[in-house]
Each structure stands twice: as structure tokens, then as C-alpha cells.
Amino acid sequence: MTSVAKVFDPGTVLLAKHAQHVVLVHFPIALFLAGVAFDWAGRWTRRKALAEAAYYNLLIAAASTLPVIATGLLAWQFQLEGQRLKGILLLHLVTGSASSVLVCAVWWQHFRARRQGAALPGYVRMVEGVAVVAVALTGHVGGFLSGVSGG
Amino acid sequence: MRRGVWILEMAAAVVVAAALLVSGSRGFAASVEQAQTSSAEVKIDNFSFGPAALTVAAGTTVTWTNRDDIPHTVVSEDKVLKSKVLDTDEKFSFTFTKPGTYGYFCSIHPKMTGKVVVQ
Numbered sequence: 001m002t003s004v005a006k007v008f009d010p011g012t013v014l015l016a017k018h019a020q021h022v023v024l025v026h027f028p029i030a031l032f033l034a035g036v037a038f039d040w041a042g043r044w045t046r047r048k049a050l051a052e053a054a055y056y057n058l059l060i061a062a063a064s065t066l067p068v069i070a071t072g073l074l075a076w077q078f079q080l081e082g083q084r085l086k087g088i089l090l091l092h093l094v095t096g097s098a099s100s101v102l103v104c105a106v107w108w109q110h111f112r113a114r115r116q117g118a119a120l121p122g123y124v125r126m127v128e129g130v131a132v133v134a135v136a137l138t139g140h141v142g143g144f145l146s147g148v149s150g151g
Numbered sequence: 152m153r154r155g156v157w158i159l160e161m162a163a164a165v166v167v168a169a170a171l172l173v174s175g176s177r178g179f180a181a182s183v184e185q186a187q188t189s190s191a192e193v194k195i196d197n198f199s200f201g202p203a204a205l206t207v208a209a210g211t212t213v214t215w216t217n218r219d220d221i222p223h224t225v226v227s228e229d230k231v232l233k234s235k236v237l238d239t240d241e242k243f244s245f246t247f248t249k250p251g252t253y254g255y256f257c258s259i260h261p262k263m264t265g266k267v268v269v270q
Contacts, residue, residue: 019261079258080224080236087238089222089259145221147198147260 021071022146028068029139031061032103036128039110043125055110062107065100072096092145095138102131190214193265195223195237195257200265207247209269214244223263227255 035057042050076082076093085093109124189211194201196218207213215225217237225234225243232255234243247253247269257263 081233083235086236087222089236145259147221 021068021075022142024064024068024071025139025142027064028061028100028103029135031057031064032106032135033132035061036106036132039128040125055114058103058107058110062104065103069096069100088141088145092138092141095134095141099131099134099138102127102134106131192216194218195225195263198260198263200255200257200263203265204268205266206268206270209248209250210246211269212244212246213267214242216240216242222259223257224259225255226258227253 035054038050038054038057042048042054072093076085080089106124106128109120109127113120113124189208191205191207191211191213193205193213193215195215198219198221200215205213215234215237217223217239220239222236222238224236225232225245227233232245232253236259237243247267250269253267253269255265255267
């Protein structure tokens with residue numbers, strides 16, 4: 001029953017119980033936070049290269065939310081057999097879903113502005129701020145759940 | 152005189168035998184009761200099961216109590232053991248009727264493992 005993780009064994013990595021969610025979730029978090037930082041820095045310094053970096057970070061952040069959501073839902077269905085969530089697990093699901101929507105919404109606003117060749121609406125920065133808080137809260141709750149932070 | 156001593160010796164022997172019989176039957180009754188109501192406890196704390204390995208007699212009810220701030224589960228790979236998600240201070244009990252070794256883990260934190268050996 002007790003299994004010792006075999007390093008460099010693809011089977012261990014791919015078939016580890018819901019470990020993929022815990023690994024993959026770092027990509028949208030890091031990319032989104034970096035994207036927002038580049039966006040704000042680009043706006044502050046008026047450098048186009050920073051705005052470009054922001055866009056591509058946000059694009060990949062939005063794309064990487066999909067496997068994160070999928071692996072999270074699979075973990076819920078397979079590891080917990082889809083049982084009704086409560087407490088901190090429910091909070092993680094709610095904040096994670098909200099974060100994913102916000103990350104994709106922020107990217108969509110950037111995408112639309114680029115396509116139309118227009119400046120970003122002012123409220124987007126506020127949405128970015130809210131999204132950063134949501135992502136941070138989700139990450140904190142997830143870290144608490146996994147025992148990384150505060151466990 | 153000798154007859155009186157013999158009677159006294161016999162009486163003493165009867166008293167001792169009766170005392171042994173009574174105490175023995177009480178002990179037997181107590182052991183039966185213990186077997187019928189035997190239970191054991193495993194505490195879940197700080198991301199570990201304590202004790203991680205537990206040996207019990209068949210018929211024992213084991214109760215897991217989550218003393219952690221984090222939700223945990225108690226699940227065996229063959230699903231013989233399968234608790235719901237246990238929040239802080241919630242309990243899960245299972246009565247082991249068949250001898251064997253029952254390995255289990257927390258499905259939220261698969262590194263957390265334990266086993267119950269039923270004799």
C-alpha cells in the first residue's frame with residue numbers, strides 16, 4: 001500500500017493520485033501574476049515591449065487554466081468520488097472557479113483591445129486587481145489544503 | 152484432635168478453591184466483555200495517522216478522528232474502507248471482522264498512509 005515515489009518514472013508522475021492538479025496550478029498563477037505586472041509596468045513606463053509581454057503571459061495563463069480546471073474536477077470525481085464538498089474544499093472550488101473566469105476575462109479584454117487597435121478600458125486594471133486577489137486567495141487555500149502553507 | 156485438624160484443612164482447601172473459581176470466572180467474564188466491546192482509535196493530526204500501524208483483534212471497531220485543521224479521508228485501495236471527507240473533529244468508524252492487513256491512505260493527501268493488522 002505504502003508507495004515510495006520513484007523519481008524519473010513517467011508512470012509514477014502521470015498516474016500519481018491527483019498530483020497533476022497540484023503541479024499544473026502553478027502555471028496560470030505565475031503567468032497571470034507576471035502578465036498583470038508587465039501590463040501595469042507597460043502602462044507606467046509606456047513601453048510597448050512590456051505590453052506585448054503582458055499579452056502573451058495572459059494568453060498562456062488563460063490557456064493553462066483549462067487543464068487545471070480539468071484535473072481539479074477529475075480529482076474531485078475520482079479521489080473524492082464526487083461527494084458534496086464543504087468547508088475549505090468548497091471554498092477552494094469557488095475561489096478557483098472565480099479566478100479562472102477572471103483570468104480568462106482579463107485575457108479576453110486584452111485580446112479585444114489588440115484586435116480593435118484600441119486602448120484598454122480603464123476598468124480592466126480594476127478587474128486585474130480583483131483577479132490577482134482571487135488568484136492569491138485560491139492559491140493560499142490550495143496551499144493550505146495540500147499542507148504547503150499553514151498546515 | 153487429628154480429625155479436627157483434617158476437617159480444618161479440608162475447609163481451608165474448599166475456601167481457597169471457591170475463591171479461585173469465583174475470581175477466575177470474573178476474569179473470564181471480563182475478557183469476553185472486552186472482546187465484545189473492543190475498540191481502538193486512530194488520530195489524524197499534522198498530516199499523519201497515529202498510530203500509523205495498528206494491530207487489533209477481529210471484531211474490533213476502529214475510529215479515526217480528524218484532529219487536523221485540514222480535511223482528510225480514510226480510504227483503502229480496495230475501497231473496503233471509505234470515509235467521507237472528515238472535517239476537524241469529525242470521526243469515521245469501521246469494524247474489522249476478517250483477519251488480514253488493511254492498508255489505507257488519505258485520498259486528498261495520498262502520502263498519508265496507515266495500516267490496520269487484524270488478527
